Amino acid sequence: MATKSTPMPLSLQTGHDTKGNSLQTPTSESHLTPPVTPIGKSSGAEHSIPSPLSTTDTSSASLNRNILLRFTEDLEACTDGSNRRIEYGRGAWSIVYKARSTPSTILTTINTPPSSPTAKSRVYAVKAPLRKDAYPVLHSEAITLTRLNSTPGFENYVVPFHGYHTDTSALVMSAVPLALSTFIEDQADMNRKRGPSTATMFDPIQGPSAWRDLSRKLISGLQWLHKSAGIIHGDIKPHNLLLRPIVQVTDTTHLDANAEPLAFPYEPLFADFSSALDLQSNSSDEKSHTSMSAFTPPFTAPELLSLASLTSGDVAPTPASDVFSLAATLVAAATGDLLLYPGSSNMQRLAMAREGHRILEFTRCGANGARVPRNGFVERLMQPAVAKDPAQRIDTSEWVELASA
Ligand SMILES: Nc1ncnc2c1ncn2[C@@H]1O[C@H](COP(=O)(O)OP(=O)(O)O)[C@@H](O)[C@H]1O
Ligand SMILES: [Mg+2]
Structure with missing residues (x-):
């Protein structure tokens, strides 16, 4: 795999820890041209629809x-044999590509020895804005991720x-290159x-x-997100969940004769907090600028898809819509x-999504409907x-109990 790369602009941040990052309150928003030209495969692209109702107001008062x-180290995008950036995926707002950290050169002066040869370069997944209105969305996502990554238990549930x-x-994240959708x-x-x-x-x-x-793992993750971290995700779908193997x-000295292979050999991690x-914020202002910044009809709760919610502008995800x-x-x-829904056109499927409480009934009419039999364990959960x-929707704590029953 080639790693020849195009350096990205240097970071000017100085005080950083060994992981190359520092905790700060944000200052001003930089509005640069997106660092990459979107290229590469589009088949893995998901199709959130940036909502016309979202605003891009991230006033410094609310951010502060x-x-x-x-992240204060420099980054270099990794490229393939044709010198194209290696893309992990893209969504409504962003392109996520593979990058490597490089020892920072901005602090090196004539009297300073070059960066230590022992400094490790690491591979990251870098989520960069694809469109102008994505800048405040990603900035706000970075604040959410900062908070999530400092809430105990995060390592089990959220992309690092x-x-x-x-x-x-x-946004600089650990690379977890398998989405649940794939x-x-x-x-x-x-x-x-x-066959x-x-x-x-x-x-x-x-x-x-x-x-x-x-x-079980995902429902426990959602309980943690709502109850421990106090965050509503707002766009849960297979494309926004990553699978870490x-x-x-296999320690031969401690062979457990009863050890069974893992049923699902991945930890599903919540990603894309755009x-x-x-949940703790009472500020309607904050709600209005972050709510429903993107939505994906088949996975969106029906109450958020009604014409009334879409036109009133008063449409915000809730813990119950995350559960749906x-x-x-x-x-x-x-x-x-x-x-999700059978049907020959997007309009037909949207009509069914608006009746989402009938999802199991609709699914049973589709080609794979036999997989969710009436009264089976899928339906019961x-x-x-x-x-x-x-x-009336189940609360995550009760849902965790039902899933482990
Ligand atoms: N940390 C990561 N490692 C590898 N791939 C990722 C990572 N984060 C996101 N991706 C991929 O990039 C896609 C787009 O990222 P996402 O955060 O969902 O952006 P958007 O907000 O634009 O939808 C995801 O669906 C996933 O396939
Ligand atoms: Mg996404």
Whole structure:
């Protein structure tokens, strides 16, 4: 893999810790041209729709209440054999590409020895804005990630965040290059190649224990997000969940005869907090500038898709809408169909998404409907999470209990 790269602008930050980042309150917003020209594959692209209702107001008054972790090392984009940047993915706001940290040269003077040869260069995933109105969205996401990454337990549930790279207005994260959406598509492909099997046709596509394990982990993650971190995600869907492989230690001196292979050998991590809301904030101002910055119809709770909510401008995600979106994500994981609803046109599918409380009924009409049988374990775990009235939807603590039953 080639690593010849185009240096990105140098960071001017000085005080930094060994990971190359520092905690600061934000100062002013830099509005630079996005550092990369979008290139590469588009097939993995997700399709959030930046909402016309979102505003791009991130007044410094509201931002200064918050702490921002800054990434202070220099970054070089990694490139392939054709000198093109290696892209991990892209979404409504951004392009995420592979980059390497380089020892900072800005502080080197004639009297200072060159950067220590022992300084390690690391690989990161860098999320850079794709459009002008993405700058405040990413800045606000960096503040949310700073807070999440300082909440105990984050390492189990959230993509590791290394800081906001001021000069490029980009977020620096650990690279976790497998999105749940890709995993679901790969499972569906493998399944098509294997051909139909009566033995497994009533099971989730990755097998019952893998699906249950995935569900337990994600539902626990959502409980942590709402109850420990106090954050509403706002755009939960398979494209915004990343899978970190679990390395199974094979220590031959401690062989456990009963050790079973892991049902689902990944830790699912929440990513993309560009639509997130702070549950503790009572400020309607803050809610209005971050809420519904992007939404993806099939995974969005029906109450947020009604014409009334969309036109009133009073449309904001809630813990209950996150619960719905996670349930829709888990239904897609079970059937292997990222479109969720059967139907020949987007309009037809949107109409069904607006009736999202009937998601299991609609799914059963689709090609993989047998995988969510009536009264089966998928239905029992999903039904209380898709209730029409958001107030009637299961709370994450009860949902965790149901998932572990
Ligand atoms: N830390 C990461 N490591 C590897 N790939 C990532 C990482 N973060 C995001 N991606 C990929 O990039 C895509 C877009 O990132 P996302 O944060 O969802 O941006 P947007 O807010 O524009 O939707 C994701 O769907 C995923 O495929
Ligand atoms: Mg996204």
